[in-house]
Amino acid sequence: MRSHEISSSQIADVVNRHHRLPDRLLQILIELQEPSGWLPPATLTALADALGVSRAHVEGVAGFYSFLHTEPVGRYRLLFSDNIIEHQLGSRELMAALCSKLWVEPHKPSEDGLVSVSTTSCIGMGDQGPAMLANGRPVLRLSHQRINQIAELVRQQVPVSEWPEAFFHVDNNIHRRDAMLQLDLAPGAALQAALALGRAEWMRQMQLSNLRGRGGAGFTTAVKWMACADAPGADKVVVCNADEGEPGTFKDRVLLTTLADAVFEGMTLAAWAVGARQGLLYLRGEYRYLRPTLEAVLARRRSAGLLGRQILGKAGFDFDIEIHLGAGAYVCGEETALLESLEGKRGTPRIRPPFPVTRGYLGRPTVVNNVETLAKTCLIALEGGAAFAATGTAQSTGTKLLSISGDCARPGIYEYPFGVAIERVLEDCGASDTQAVQVGGAAGIMLASYEFHRRIAFEDVPTAGAFMVFDSSRDLFEVARNFVAFFAHESCGFCTPCRVGTSLLLKAMNKLADGHGAKTDLADIEWIDRLLKNASHCGLGSAAPNPVMDTLLKFRPAYERRLRSLDFAPAFNLDDALAAARRASGRDDAAAHFSADHAPR
Amino acid sequence: MSTAARTRVRLATTSLAGCFGCHMSFLDIDEHLFELVELVEFDRSPLTNIKHCSPCDIGLIEGGVCNAENVHVLREFRAQCKTLVAIGACAINGGLPAQRNHIPLEACLREVYQSRAGLGASGVPNDPELPLLLDKVRPIHEVVRVDYSIPGCPPSGEAIWKFLSDLIAGRTPRLSHPMLHFD
Numbered sequence: 001m002r003s004h005e006i007s008s009s010q011i012a013d014v015v016n017r018h019h020r021l022p023d024r025l026l027q028i029l030i031e032l033q034e035p036s037g038w039l040p041p042a043t044l045t046a047l048a049d050a051l052g053v054s055r056a057h058v059e060g061v062a063g064f065y066s067f068l069h070t071e072p073v074g075r076y077r078l079l080f081s082d083n084i085i086e087h088q089l090g091s092r093e094l095m096a097a098l099c100s101k102l103w104v105e106p107h108k109p110s111e112d113g114l115v116s117v118s119t120t121s122c123i124g125m126g127d128q129g130p131a132m133l134a135n136g137r138p139v140l141r142l143s144h145q146r147i148n149q150i151a152e153l154v155r156q157q158v159p160v161s162e163w164p165e166a167f168f169h170v171d172n173n174i175h176r177r178d179a180m181l182q183l184d185l186a187p188g189a190a191l192q193a194a195l196a197l198g199r200a201e202w203m204r205q206m207q208l209s210n211l212r213g214r215g216g217a218g219f220t221t222a223v224k225w226m227a228c229a230d231a232p233g234a235d236k237v238v239v240c241n242a243d244e245g246e247p248g249t250f251k252d253r254v255l256l257t258t259l260a261d262a263v264f265e266g267m268t269l270a271a272w273a274v275g276a277r278q279g280l281l282y283l284r285g286e287y288r289y290l291r292p293t294l295e296a297v298l299a300r301r302r303s304a305g306l307l308g309r310q311i312l313g314k315a316g317f318d319f320d321i322e323i324h325l326g327a328g329a330y331v332c333g334e335e336t337a338l339l340e341s342l343e344g345k346r347g348t349p350r351i352r353p354p355f356p357v358t359r360g361y362l363g364r365p366t367v368v369n370n371v372e373t374l375a376k377t378c379l380i381a382l383e384g385g386a387a388f389a390a391t392g393t394a395q396s397t398g399t400k401l402l403s404i405s406g407d408c409a410r411p412g413i414y415e416y417p418f419g420v421a422i423e424r425v426l427e428d429c430g431a432s433d434t435q436a437v438q439v440g441g442a443a444g445i446m447l448a449s450y451e452f453h454r455r456i457a458f459e460d461v462p463t464a465g466a467f468m469v470f471d472s473s474r475d476l477f478e479v480a481r482n483f484v485a486f487f488a489h490e491s492c493g494f495c496t497p498c499r500v501g502t503s504l505l506l507k508a509m510n511k512l513a514d515g516h517g518a519k520t521d522l523a524d525i526e527w528i529d530r531l532l533k534n535a536s537h538c539g540l541g542s543a544a545p546n547p548v549m550d551t552l553l554k555f556r557p558a559y560e561r562r563l564r565s566l567d568f569a570p571a572f573n574l575d576d577a578l579a580a581a582r583r584a585s586g587r588d589d590a591a592a593h594f595s596a597d598h599a600p601r
Numbered sequence: 602m603s604t605a606a607r608t609r610v611r612l613a614t615t616s617l618a619g620c621f622g623c624h625m626s627f628l629d630i631d632e633h634l635f636e637l638v639e640l641v642e643f644d645r646s647p648l649t650n651i652k653h654c655s656p657c658d659i660g661l662i663e664g665g666v667c668n669a670e671n672v673h674v675l676r677e678f679r680a681q682c683k684t685l686v687a688i689g690a691c692a693i694n695g696g697l698p699a700q701r702n703h704i705p706l707e708a709c710l711r712e713v714y715q716s717r718a719g720l721g722a723s724g725v726p727n728d729p730e731l732p733l734l735l736d737k738v739r740p741i742h743e744v745v746r747v748d749y750s751i752p753g754c755p756p757s758g759e760a761i762w763k764f765l766s767d768l769i770a771g772r773t774p775r776l777s778h779p780m781l782h783f784d
């Protein structure tokens with residue numbers, strides 16, 4: 001079972017199915033891990049041989065992704081989603097309860113190899129948490145009752161596939177619909193419209209729409225598409241970024257669930273505009289449960305002539321889409337890390353330029369767009385660019401999907417025209433006594449109540465979609481600390497400012513949390529913040545200090561009331577550090593103690 | 602006291618859990634020593650044998666913090682020195698002495714005082730004159746606030762001189778790349 005090796009014929013099978021291509025390494029590893037939950041050393045060696053790459057390369061990739069394991073794990077792998085929203089819903093207490101019921105320590109497989117209980121970064125279920133992944137499948141709405149059931153199922157060794165269906169039921173929780181979520185797309189209708197316009201006119205409509213990317217950076221989509229269309233090289237690629245790793249974001253999950261056709265049709269519309277023949281959708285590992293339905297939609301579209309050769313009968317318009325899985329790495333949402341990951345490598349962000357539009361997937365000109373961005377292009381094809389641009393604000397046209405979670409009566413998905421005020425959103429989702437809102441996820445911005453008149457738009461409060469609500473009972477220092485822990489965990493380790501800086505920042509935050517903080521730590525924190533912001537290689541590192549900078553600016557007392565000294569204090573108790581020597585020597589005289597455990601003030 | 606003497610910078614130095622190698626390197630500034638004595642007045646230091654630190658401008662600390670006495674000395678330096686400088690790998694990271702950190706202290710003491718041939722079963726010394734060991738060797742910045750550090754094991758005399766002459770002249774010390782090394 002656990003120790004059972006993966007046979008060489010199994011390896012050959014999977015490798016051959018992937019045409020022995022080294023750039024399929026990640027997908028191959030994910031498949032090979034499926035049966036036993038981990039990748040034994042012999043498998044890695046055999047795989048390196050079969051693909052003609054070095055063993056170190058294979059191990060480097062396997063070691064990068066948190067859902068790949070090079071050491072044995074429990075047969076039941078239970079990972080609690082670790083976002084602050086879930087903490088506030090009691091996830092840590094539930095995890096402790098589960099551990100004690102199963103007699104296991106957190107983060108360590110049980111001795112019999114039956115089960116391991118640990119945490120994982122936000123799994124995109126903030127509106128129906130606390131949630132966990134049980135062998136990769138999301139289990140929602142955890143309660144003490146549900147935890148008891150899970151402990152029992154594990155003890156009885158009931159396979160996860162036979163657990164009650166209700167555990168796995170994912171709600172869409174759509175509470176406000178506008179153009180996007182009201183769309184009832186007849187598959188192919190948007191494509192038909194764009195084909196009828198002709199390539200140049202379709203691109204012109206995209207320009208008129210002024211659509212900007214919904215994945216965070218807000219780059220103008222038509223500009224990106226034109227750059228790719230104009231780039232030399234015939235083998236262009238369209239990539240849909242469905243990595244959705246930003247804590248508190250889950251709108252792409254709902255789009256993939258309810259409007260998969262629109263997402264794929266958007267990819268096809270992009271292919272039509274830029275002249276791409278290959279499409280890739282990078283689906284985060286946490287959303288793997290969506291894959292069968294997505295594959296079914298793809299199959300249906302192929303048989304309807306909406307994918308494959310001569311799409312809708314158009315000679316020369318050939319395009320198909322393939323789904324690649326991620327394996328638990330937030331940084332892979334960054335578009336160049338995403339390309340590395342699609343090429344089967346570690347998700348290390350590339351140096352830009354060159355930008356993906358000229359040198360992307362396998363060096364080919366590539367468009368990378370967010371799920372929501374691509375789905376929105378269907379609206380533009382159907383209604384025209386000008387109609388699309390009629391909603392929203394001058395610089396932010398159309399609507400935005402918000403993923404709302406936290407302290408409100410109705411968490412879920414809300415679609416608004418850009419320009420909506422924070423206070424309006426709070427009212428609609430039933431939030432009262434709100435102290436702060438974190439917009440845009442851990443990397444985003446924290447707004448205090450005096451800013452609730454501000455508006456969701458690229459020109460005011462930009463967002464990839466997360467909207468986490470904190471009422472006055474919440475400790476915003478703990479919110480920031482949770483986000484810092486997230487960044488420290490997800491830092492890819494490639495550049496020193498972020499690899500070391502995020503850890504230093506977390507250490508400083510932990511020092512304050514443990515009651516050892518001093519005024520000098522605040523100065524250190526601000527210095528690390530600046531270093532991360534200015535010296536990091538990619539957006540992960542430069543965004544990592546955001547939650548700390550915002551809370552220090554807007555909620556400074558949350559830090560100051562934790563300080564024990566105005567000058568400096570060690571992170572540990574000095575007198576306790578002598579305890580072992582006291583025991584060993586049997587001494588307890590005055591010199592065997594520190595009188596006051598304070599540095600001079 | 603002459604005017605020159607009054608404007609001299611007061612400098613204290615000490616070695617905690619270090620090997621005196623950093624102090625040796627300090628002496629390696631050779632003929633600059635003549636310049637230095639014009640610029641500074643030494644306070645507590647192995648070079649002067651003054652036992653306690655009075656108010657100073659600069660304190661140089663070699664070595665990490667391995668026992669209770671180190672803590673007392675370090676606190677005295679922090680209390681008395683306007684600018685405290687960690688000098689060398691041991692002060693900055695714990696260095697060589699910190700290699701004991703992965704062994705529990707009691708096991709370490711047992712190994713030395715009870716199990717080792719030749720020492721008999723003398724037991725762990727309990728003389729109150731002996732400072733107790735901390736469970737872990739700590740870099741000095743984990744025990745007090747530190748203003749600057751000069752890396753190296755030891756830093757070269759040249760680096761120490763550059764650093765001190767910057768500091769004394771009122772320039773933010775800056776070590777160029779060749780002078781900045783960590784071994």
Ligand SMILES: Cc1cc2nc3c(=O)[nH]c(=O)nc-3n(C[C@H](O)[C@H](O)[C@H](O)COP(=O)(O)O)c2cc1C
Nearest residue numbers: 213214215241243244245333334335369370373539
């Ligand atoms: C650390 C990091 C994580 C990111 N994660 C995502 C993500 O999960 N989904 C996404 O669409 N964009 C993400 N992005 C933004 C992408 O790099 C890229 O800008 C986006 O996919 C482009 O698509 P758009 O123009 O349609 O927004 C991330 C960026 C960074 C720096």
Ligand code: SF4
Nearest residue numbers: 492494495498538541
């Ligand atoms: S900033 Fe962080 S995530 Fe980005 S490349 Fe550097 S180490 Fe990796």
Ligand code: SF4
Nearest residue numbers: 619620622689690691
């Ligand atoms: S840093 Fe090197 S030279 Fe200096 S005290 Fe430590 S071991 Fe000795």
